[in-house]
Amino acid sequence: MSWVLALPILIPFVTAVLAFLLRGSRMGDLASVAGAVVSLAAAVLLVAVVLDRGVVAGQVGGWQAPYGITLVADHLSAAMVLITAIIGLAVAVWSLAEIGPESSRLGYHALFQSLLGGVTGAFLTGDLFNLYVWFEVLLISSFGLLVIGGRKQAIDGAVKYVTLNLIATVLFLAGAGLLYGATGTLNMADLRGAVAASPDQGLMTLIAMMLMVAFGMKAAVFPLFFWLPASYHTPHYAVSAVFAGLLTKVGVYALMRVFTLIFVGDIGYTHEILLWVSLLTMLTGVLGAAAQSDFRKILSFHIISQIGYMVLGLALMTPLAVMGAVFYLLHHIIVKTNLFLIAGVSRRLTGSSDLYAIGGLYRSAPLLAALFIIPAFSLAGFPPLSGFWAKFVIVRASLDLGEWLVAGVALLVGLLTIFSMTKIWAEAFWKAHPEGRQPALADLPPSARWQMMVPIIALAVMTVAIGAFPSAFLDFATKGAEQLLDPAAYVAAVLGEARR
Amino acid sequence: METLVACLAGFLVSMAIWLMLSGNLMRFLFGLLLLSNGVNLAILAAGRLTPGAPPLLGTSGALPPDTMANALPQALLLTAIVIGFGLFAFALALTIRAYRSFGHLEVDRMRSAEPAEDS
Numbered sequence: 001m002s003w004v005l006a007l008p009i010l011i012p013f014v015t016a017v018l019a020f021l022l023r024g025s026r027m028g029d030l031a032s033v034a035g036a037v038v039s040l041a042a043a044v045l046l047v048a049v050v051l052d053r054g055v056v057a058g059q060v061g062g063w064q065a066p067y068g069i070t071l072v073a074d075h076l077s078a079a080m081v082l083i084t085a086i087i088g089l090a091v092a093v094w095s096l097a098e099i100g101p102e103s104s105r106l107g108y109h110a111l112f113q114s115l116l117g118g119v120t121g122a123f124l125t126g127d128l129f130n131l132y133v134w135f136e137v138l139l140i141s142s143f144g145l146l147v148i149g150g151r152k153q154a155i156d157g158a159v160k161y162v163t164l165n166l167i168a169t170v171l172f173l174a175g176a177g178l179l180y181g182a183t184g185t186l187n188m189a190d191l192r193g194a195v196a197a198s199p200d201q202g203l204m205t206l207i208a209m210m211l212m213v214a215f216g217m218k219a220a221v222f223p224l225f226f227w228l229p230a231s232y233h234t235p236h237y238a239v240s241a242v243f244a245g246l247l248t249k250v251g252v253y254a255l256m257r258v259f260t261l262i263f264v265g266d267i268g269y270t271h272e273i274l275l276w277v278s279l280l281t282m283l284t285g286v287l288g289a290a291a292q293s294d295f296r297k298i299l300s301f302h303i304i305s306q307i308g309y310m311v312l313g314l315a316l317m318t319p320l321a322v323m324g325a326v327f328y329l330l331h332h333i334i335v336k337t338n339l340f341l342i343a344g345v346s347r348r349l350t351g352s353s354d355l356y357a358i359g360g361l362y363r364s365a366p367l368l369a370a371l372f373i374i375p376a377f378s379l380a381g382f383p384p385l386s387g388f389w390a391k392f393v394i395v396r397a398s399l400d401l402g403e404w405l406v407a408g409v410a411l412l413v414g415l416l417t418i419f420s421m422t423k424i425w426a427e428a429f430w431k432a433h434p435e436g437r438q439p440a441l442a443d444l445p446p447s448a449r450w451q452m453m454v455p456i457i458a459l460a461v462m463t464v465a466i467g468a469f470p471s472a473f474l475d476f477a478t479k480g481a482e483q484l485l486d487p488a489a490y491v492a493a494v495l496g497e498a499r500r
Numbered sequence: 501m502e503t504l505v506a507c508l509a510g511f512l513v514s515m516a517i518w519l520m521l522s523g524n525l526m527r528f529l530f531g532l533l534l535l536s537n538g539v540n541l542a543i544l545a546a547g548r549l550t551p552g553a554p555p556l557l558g559t560s561g562a563l564p565p566d567t568m569a570n571a572l573p574q575a576l577l578l579t580a581i582v583i584g585f586g587l588f589a590f591a592l593a594l595t596i597r598a599y600r601s602f603g604h605l606e607v608d609r610m611r612s613a614e615p616a617e618d619s
Contacts, residue, residue, distance in 0.1 A: 152601045155601050156601075157613040159525065167535070173539050174539040177539065177543030180572070181543070181545075229614075
């Protein structure tokens with residue numbers, strides 16, 4: 001069955017090669033979209049197989065685990081792969097309207113597809129060193145996407161993004177190397193037993209902390225997030241949309257995987273740190289957003305505060321909390337990408353992303369205004385949208401534990417999120433344009449209008465659907481959380497029944 | 501021998517941190533290079549330095565003696581060196597580009613993405 005696991009990784013890379021060979025022509029752009037459609041089909045297939053059989057694992061090259069590289073998909077991995085494919089398709093279509101021939105000729109679509117391939121690989125691998133390699137693949141693609149076009153502002157953002165991410169990478173490598181030296185294995189399922197059996201638990205906790213810092217830097221948690229608001233508002237809108245949706249979530253995914261599967265020996269220590277980190281991440285992110293007046297900068301800071309909720313779910317480590325974290329992760333990717341895409345349309349219509357220099361969108365582009373309300377209120381946690389259920393589960397889980405402070409902070413951050421969203425609403429949509437312009441969607445050329453609005457509408461429909469029919473998604477997240485907290489099925493699928 | 505390599509790795513990392521704390525992008529990059537080399541050495545040492553037989557099976561298929569070298573850390577290292585080289589090349593190109601854009605390499609004065617409050 002390993003081709004089901006390999007296809008979602010292979011398709012983006014094949015598409016990347018095609019898009020690179022055909023770059024600059026319309027065929028190259030369309031190859032990227034076609035590849036994204038095929039990726040989506042492969043991801044749906046993977047989810048269907050996982051729903052049918054539970055955890056599936058495949059050994060690359062036929063080398064048995066723990067010696068070979070393992071690809072493995074449980075509920076969380078499969079869902080992440082599917083959501084990556086959805087975002088990939090949405091942004092690939094949206095890019096057609098924004099990415100001009102110049103960036104396209106420089107290989108935008110090839111870099112975009114290899115980024116998706118790297119992200120998918122990171123979600124599917126069952127080997128710690130292989131995870132490092134996928135991190136590198138997505139990192140180098142993201143570097144290219146960040147500087148494409150070469151504007152001064154983007155170069156400035158890239159300097160900070162590149163340097164801080166490279167440090168995180170080296171830390172990850174060091175952690176993986178030391179872990180191998182101490183346990184003699186890099187297979188994540190095998191590491192669970194090996195770490196638990198290690199005589200030197202202090203050393204294991206030390207390595208856990210190294211990986212926590214490395215993944216935390218990728219996930220942009222407090223106090224390691226400074227590269228994110230420095231860079232996410234600088235590249236093309238399509239690039240920042242896919243970054244906002246997927247890149248930090250790879251870090252969160254890695255944290256969730258490693259701190260439920262491998263490092264569970266000293267939860268009182270590691271997860272207590274995660275708890276405080278998550279609270280401070282939520283607060284600093286939302287307060288940082290309150291101080292900004294640029295559409296994309298506000299959204300960038302909100303990525304940070306929302307990451308806090310996901311890490312919080314992991315830190316509480318109860319079935320309900322981890323379920324909330326999984327659900328939050330899935331809902332958030334859709335919402336955040338959509339908000340960046342809407343910011344891109346707003347920029348295109350009004351000519352600026354500075355909230356004080358734009359306005360009037362509610363009167364002149366009511367459709368865009370209505371579509372902004374959906375993800376914005378979902379982000380803040382209004383019922384009945386998807387964000388409400390995500391926040392509800394996390395707050396409920398913290399109340400179950402009697403963590404009043406945690407629940408209070410989570411609710412306060414939700415309130416402050418509404419404040420920022422209201423600010424965007426009031427400045428960009430409600431007030432009249434300071435120069436009296438009437439920016440309407442009809443001003444866009446028809447093709448660009450469709451390419452930009454269809455992905456936004458599709459993602460908004462998904463947000464509403466998750467909110468309106470949460471039980472199916474909550475059940476799925478519950479199953480995912482069960483697998484995370486009791487990885488017996490995961491370990492058995494990777495190593496075979498005998499070594500369970 | 502492991503102790504010596506571990507100390508060398510620590511020395512490289514400390515020098516790397518010293519260089520990376522500088523506000524100059526070029527020095528930072530040199531620091532990063534030293535840091536990744538320090539980490540590479542640490543991985544080599546963590547995999548035990550085993551001066552033994554090469555880890556190859558003979559034609560007879562008999563298992564090699566216990567003293568054979570552990571090949572995996574070296575394979576990991578090789579991967580890490582190649583990846584590190586690629587990333588460093590990109591970072592260097594970015595540095596040149598940043599120098600052309602800004603005319604200097606002082607990261608504290610690169611404020612085009614994050615303007616200072618009073619400007």
